[in-house]
Amino acid sequence: MARSQPDAPTVMVVDDTDAVRIVLRMQLIILGYHVLEARNGAEAVVLGRRERPDLILMDISMPVLDGLEATRLLRSATETGEIPIVALSAFSDDECRDRAIGAGCREFASKPIEMKELAELIARNIGRGGVTAPRYGQDVGRR
Amino acid sequence: MPTGNSSPTEAEQTILLVEDYDGIRLLMKTYLQNHGYRVLEARDGDEAVRVAGEECRTLRLIVMDLNLPKTDGLAATRAIREMAELCDVPIVACTARSSDAEREAALAAGCTDLIAKPLGKDAIELIINRFLLAT
Numbered sequence: 664m665a666r667s668q669p670d671a672p673t674v675m676v677v678d679d680t681d682a683v684r685i686v687l688r689m690q691l692i693i694l695g696y697h698v699l700e701a702r703n704g705a706e707a708v709v710l711g712r713r714e715r716p717d718l719i720l721m722d723i724s725m726p727v728l729d730g731l732e733a734t735r736l737l738r739s740a741t742e743t744g745e746i747p748i749v750a751l752s753a754f755s756d757d758e759c760r761d762r763a764i765g766a767g768c769r770e771f772a773s774k775p776i777e778m779k780e781l782a783e784l785i786a787r788n789i790g791r792g793g794v795t796a797p798r799y800g801q802d803v804g805r806r
Numbered sequence: 807m808p809t810g811n812s813s814p815t816e817a818e819q820t821i822l823l824v825e826d827y828d829g830i831r832l833l834m835k836t837y838l839q840n841h842g843y844r845v846l847e848a849r850d851g852d853e854a855v856r857v858a859g860e861e862c863r864t865l866r867l868i869v870m871d872l873n874l875p876k877t878d879g880l881a882a883t884r885a886i887r888e889m890a891e892l893c894d895v896p897i898v899a900c901t902a903r904s905s906d907a908e909r910e911a912a913l914a915a916g917c918t919d920l921i922a923k924p925l926g927k928d929a930i931e932l933i934i935n936r937f938l939l940a941t
Contacts, residue, residue: 686859689885693877778852
């Protein structure tokens with residue numbers, strides 16, 4: 664069963680909607696990751712610099728400081744420049760996608776996201792070779 | 807334990823039913839709706855955490871089958887229990903395998919109680935009386 668190990672990678676969830684953060688946090692716990700939360704881009708920049716998570720899931724449309732600007736700030740700082748950032752947006756149009764990629768996001772995905780898609784998205788972006796990939800779906804054949 | 811009428815205090819209370827068998831879910835849903843409850847449904851553990859998160863402000867009770875496709879009931883329960891917004895919501899586990907070991911595992915994961923399947927009218931009455939009317 665996937666419980667987060669002491670050496671499990673940390674994923675930071677950035678979203679201004681409480682319910683979105685709660686759902687993503689539970690999904691990430693099930694997948695075995697440690698979870699950090701930020702409610703807007705400004706919190707994401709502060710927390711990102713302090714904690715240096717292994718991956719950031721970034722909402723785009725947020726108050727205070729939006730996801731595009733937060734991504735630019737994180738990518739341009741030496742402490743956080745290497746952290747992979749994946750945009751998670753309620754919008755799925757090409758313009759939104761292009762802007763996210765242009766700001767420095769590695770990839771763009773639409774909310775809500777299914778567990779399997781989330782697991783694969785993180786696994787291909789997290790870039791920590793030695794870390795065991797989440798074992799989502801391993802119990803499926805149990806029934 | 808017949809309860810023909812639903813009291814006004816039951817109105818607007820939201821219950822999440824997590825069960826992969828359509829027939830059982832429909833039966834329980836119908837019964838609870840007839841008692842005036844608002845019923846949300848999930849067919850696997852993935853849907854359970856999504857609905858629980860989205861409805862964390864309204865949820866009063868979760869009835870959770872333990873043997874589910876995708877994320878199972880125990881893993882979903884553990885994740886729900888880690889949320890400050892959901893840690894007080896009772897989770898009643900349902901399983902056909904109601905051994906002592908199964909009960910221990912359910913309680914350790916954070917389930918409030920465990921009820922053996924098949925779930926008949928009496929079991930549903932028990933759930934209502936113990937977890938919805940009592941609070």
